Amino acid sequence: MRSVSQQLPSVVAFLGVIAGALPFASAADDLFHQVKPILESTCVRCHAGPEAKAGLRITSREELLKGGASGPAIDLQSPGDSLLVSAVTYDGFEMPPTGKMPQPRIDAVVAWVKAGAPWPAGQQLKIEHPVHGPPQVNEETRNHWSFRSLKQPETPQVVHADRVANPIDAFVLQKLEAKGFTLSPEADRRALIRRLTYDLIGLPPTPEEVEAFVNDPSPKAYENLVERLLASPQYGEQWGRQWLDVVRYAETNSFERDNPKPYVWRYRDYVIRAFNDDMPYDQFIREQLAGDELDQVTPDRIIATGFYRLGLWDDEPADPELAFYDGLDDIAATTAQAFLGLTMNCARCHDHKLDPIPIKDYYSFVSFFRNVRHYGKRSDDTVLEASVRSIAPAEVESKHAAEVDAWRERVKELDAVVAAFEETARQKLIGGEKDDFKSEGVRENILKRHVGTLFTEEEFGKYAAARKERNRLRRQPPKSEEQALCVKENGTTVPTSFVLLRGNPQAPGDEVTPAFPQVLSPPTPDIRVPASGESSGRRRALAEWIASPENPLTARVMVNRIWQGHFGRGLVRSTNNFGLQGDAPTHPELVDWLASEFMARGWSVKAMHRLIVMSSAYRQSSRHAPSAMGPDPLASDPQNDLLWRFDMRRLKAEEVRDSMLAVTGSLNTAAMYGPSIYVPIEDEVLAGQSRPGYGWGKSSPEDQRRRAVYIHIKRSLTVPILAAFDAADTDFTCPVRFASTQPTQALGMINGAFANEQAGKLADLALAWVRGGNDPAPQVRIMLERVTQRPATETEVERGVQLVRDLQKTHGQTRQQAMQTFALVALNLNEFLYLD
Template sequence: MHLFRSIIGALSGLAALFLPLGKAERMAFPPESIQFFENKIRPLLAGNCFECHDAKKHKGKLLLTSREAILKGGDSGAAITPYDPDKSLLIEAVKYINADLQMPPKKKLGKQDVADLEQWIRLGAPWPSSGPISTSAKLEQAFSITDEDRKYWAFRPIERPGLHKTNGQAPIDQLIQKQLESKGISVNSIADQATLIRRAYFDLIGLPPSYEEVQAFVNDNSPNAWPKLIDYLIALPQYGERWGRHWLDVVRFAQTNGYERDDEKPLVWKYRDYVIRAFNEDKPYDRFVLEQIAGDELPDVDNDSLIATGFYRLGVWDDEPDDKRAAEFDGLDDMLKTTSETFMGLTVGCARCHDHMFDPISQQDYYEMLSFFRNVRYYDKPKYEWDSATYSPLIRPQFVFEWQNKKDKPKDAKPPWNGREYALTVREHSVKPMDTHLLIRGNAGRPSKKVEPKFLNVLTNTKPAIAQSPNPFTTGRRLALAKWIASPEHPLTARVMANRIWQFHFGRGLVATPNDFGKAGVPCPNHKLLDWLAAEFIDSGWSIKHMHRVIMKSEAYRRTSWQNPANQDADPGNKLVWRQNLRRLEAEAIRD
């Protein structure tokens, strides 16, 4: 029995992955578990086992193309035991524990691949419950985007809904009230002053108010007491630390590289501090986007915009990979996935090995988007002096951003070699764009046709305007991508960030899957409200602090979290926002 053959990737245009599941196995898994399967497990299975264990060729009577088939197993029994990797034959095989059961037979899987399989089984072996898909129909039909695809709510232009003038009712409350009235749901009352000040403090700075601050607010009967409190809190330095942490979570910030050694990422704190400064200064979000995607290619490049490109370097990184070419494309995949999920709320990474199973994103779309990042490289092995926290200036200046540290240092600090510090960022391979090829099954060793940079077809037919970068060592490709994403005409960028801001004020976004606005995500229960927020965000000059004021001044935000039994049957999850949500205080706030 052979479980695996090749090493990387996933099957181009593979719909055979989902065969009819028995009713008992059509389980509903959390969206994050399904995404883990799509990003990690499906490519691994498709690239390493479907040649021997698909519907056409199932050695040892083992099929690995559906959860039901995997649980049924083959001649040796069930391939996995959900939630228990230690009892799963699949893990025994890939770990080479048994000399008679070693898979893949030609080359052992890497440690990270094995760890991903173990984690997948621990999660219960999540598998999309999309039902049966016709293999032949999918393989015979060319990928196409229909008018219906383009009419999907998240892909349509943002439209600010028209509202009637009312006696002081905020637009947010008007849009919520319309839905509640149609369902016969009554709203909760406004919370008392002591509750509101604690809510505001924890939301905006992650710290509780003092007794004196609570008493002062409770005794302040002026109509502007609440707006004044909001303005006070968002002006504090702790505000940037609190909301910067939210952003760091979104962009997978980590201070170590992962893998076996889990080495520290030197100087990554400079990106962290850049994010904190950006929130405290209320940097316009469109500029914030531009700097992180293409800060080194901006015509007005500065220290912050260069530090911002550390955004690409925050994920896991293996400095000694088993397969360097595969690792190269894994790194590029991480850049593309993080960029698309963070700024556009789309799981473009699911199209690495085949057309997206849910959204109108083809495998060619994936590689056309990947080509924007094709020239980007991490540092290989820069010299590093731990005491001085300084990179060696042995590599060319365009490769590393040289950042003059103007802050005072301890008198006993060892001076850097050249009196300068460097920031952890990325570089481009050369000014000449490298060719990008569509990879068969996502396998780095199986390139096919060449592709050029292009935006997602379902969102626009506009061809990227790639201008010569003012930096002589970059291609200008990422700047073209950044300008498209940061454009007010982009249908997703403002919606996605407005939803994130709402999420951190209510504990749940209007779209409950903030990284997935596609068809596999949780539907938005109030499109008009989200569109109003997105339009307001753009019209404010992309000001995040303005959005705090708008949201927190609404009655929706200030309501109690009392779970009214009369409303529970109609809207048990509070999707229509008739109350504030009960929320757990995060570990960071408890620690502080």
């Protein structure tokens, strides 16, 4: 008698014959028919035909059992361990690579595999040959991870539950433990306070603050530190600066003249206040995109719309119509990337090559801004008319109007006096002088020649005085300082929008109306004309959709920016690009959990700071200590994608400059807000301008010591120390700062006037604290501890003392010169410029 194993093929064949009569046959068919469209829409594009990726073809059960380069896709002996199951659940392989499928689809595939992958006879998958060209808007692209509706995932259970300070750690540990890793030990308190203080306020802690935290026995010492820093006015200056990067904040127009933008600093102050006040992020969006169209319009909301005026402006364009559309493209690009993480501007001339954004979607998006007035037409006077609005109270506005009326009346009177005298004199002129007199600018000089002949000196004097006063008044009309750079529209009637073929305004295509990107399965815009009658209401419709909890991108993009601000890089590294070719999230479930929490906590940015900095993941040490008990994460994850330690980072440009002022006791943190300041720039740098020094003023010494966020940002002239340490590119939205290493950094920090000035102040400060004595050790110790925010070791002090003595003995420096040189060395320490 044959064994059961020998009889198995016959049994299987017999079951196949009678399957139609068995109850479970229809269930198996149902499973296949649930999975079939998933395979067709998600998998066959890459895994069919002779060029199937990794040699895996999925167009039949036999091919799945055969598998590809990694082995069989389905393991009938242990179906739950099949490669296909691990791929769709993102446990190892991650398929599809465009983003994890919704859970119901994953469940269907897993159930089908566990049922033995039934495949009814005669059934074939529909294979569509790949269409070469831009991605299409379809079920597959709509299923990209960031385009799917946001749902909060459940917090995973982990082995190292003792390291879970909040759910963030559970998501991080889940990934680590799957690889046999865990979190690094917690950083010591000195590293933590320095890290946290820089992250939240952009400044070093004082030595006194460090010692107080290190010696605080309270179990809430760290939590109390977090709250103190979040309540600091300097918090808004630090985090406001990060938002200014994203919205391409600058205070001049670029191009040849690079003239200043009037009152633009009010937008900077608005952003700083918004972060300090913890304005809900959805409100922050609405105010910037449509503050003038909201039900209640306030001065701050008008200022917020300065967002639209931060870009470049060519005041002498060769093609004014093209320049107008360039301005709309700048607005659309910044809006889409800043709030949605979409590079929609890539579809200006053709369908997006990398994302499912047709050219029609781009121009439908641009049409939300079609009625926005261009920044100006040519002269700066037109900017005041098109982009500046009064934010003064009614009584101030009334007073200003009276001043303008009086000014106009006086100019009119003087015009009459000048014109009467000139007309009388013109009739007496002869020859070439009569022709030259047509030019207003030369009239006074011509008439001066005829004093004593055509008219008396007294008569000419009255004329010259009236002309001088008139010209002065023309140049200096009454100004209300309570004005803001803002958006304005051309009333309620909006010009028709068209697709511009190849982006050319002279080649209009199909007509378009406002609409949101199709791939996001959005609603129809709800456009309502504001009661003011000054605008179309289109921008508010856009703002309401972007700020809606139903928008799948907005919260994801912002929590990723906040994460980047703390960890130096986002969970999605391509912070401005959440599209198909953007970087995939290292922790997709964590992104969605954070985004869900963000909205649940009232869109509070400070609430997200608390979550992130209170986590064990954030409080890890940056030091790599391989464990003898398990695998080395550095070998398999050198980029630290799994967050098994905290990444070190270099200080940003503003932090470098402000920290030098802080450690020397010079930083002026009391002065906040108001017009921007000008710091000294070397003549050699100013000489690089077409008009050396043009547009760069001089502030008081007290103002020069204010934080870098208040320094005037001139696009054609960057403060050298900020330029050397990778200040933001202001021509476009800047999602992340570079952290380069280049010679100009060392040259500026050793030879620069600013660095040497601060070194001198640090040496003076240390000497003042020591008060007398010939021993340089106490002074050296103070300088080291001010710079590093930790106690100096005896070895470090001894080396410093030796350097000071060598400088005096070998190089002939005085005691004060040697101390200043040592201070310069201290300010160049890596420990000063890097966060551990």
